[in-house]
Amino acid sequence: MTNLSLIALTGTLVLTGLLVAGMFASRAWFGWLEVRKLELASGRPQADEPVAAAGASGTDRIELADLKARIRKLEAIASGIDL
Incomplete structure (x- = not known):
């Protein structure tokens, strides 16, 4: 070739x-x-929709708020702020 x-x-x-x-x-x-x-x-309701838009019950909202609070605490720990 x-x-x-x-x-x-x-x-x-x-x-x-x-x-x-x-x-x-x-x-x-x-x-x-x-x-x-x-x-x-x-x-x-789709999996990527927010929980509240999918008609969540009160228990689901409480659990979501608890998870958000835990995330804030972990972020504070990671950044060096002592709670």
């Missing part, structure tokens, strides 16, 4: 690989969008 044909073959293989990867990424993206559409159409 000559240098020119080796370069042409390498370029063709690289472009083919990029095309296949792009097609795979595109198919995955559209599949993910379809899943999200189905999740939104179901009418159920």
Whole structure:
């Protein structure tokens, strides 16, 4: 093989690989969008929605407030502030 044909073959293989990867990424993206559409159409609260927006009970709110207080204490400890 000559240098020119080796370069042409390498370029063709690289472009083919990029095309296949792009097609795979595109198919995955559209599949993910379809899943999200189905999740939104179901009418159920999503996992990434805040607890209060999902109709949380009073117990859930108390637990959330307790967790936030613990996080504040841990952040204070990490920054060197003594409570």
